[in-house]
Amino acid sequence: MSQTTTLWIVIIAMAIGSFGLRFLFLGLVGDRALPPWVLRHLRYTAVAILPALVAPLVVWPQATDGTPEPARMAAAVVTLAVGIWTRNVLLAITCGAITLYAGLFAFG
Helix, strand or coil: CCHHHHHHHHHHHHHHHHHHHHHHHHHHCCCCCCCHHHHHHHCCHHHHHHHHHHHHHHHCCHHHCCCCCHHHHHHHHHHHHHHHHHCCHHHHHHHHHHHHHHHHHHHC
């Protein structure tokens, strides 16, 4: 089997799987109320996903071939501290970005 055929089989299988998962929740369960315990757990989904996406980029950044860098660590700490202190997402992101760029400028 050629690589092109294998690629198309994988693409089609992933499309069917993706459609199946969406149809399961939207088509079959979409018109029913979810149990309270499911709704309680769904509230924490965004809170869990954002750190899971950001943490590897802070600890093992591709820009430094996976070596931790003080500028990124400082930016993460400042972002977390400002976010907890002010409860303002945009201010936390702005302060983290300023800290990152200042740290990259200072540390080289």
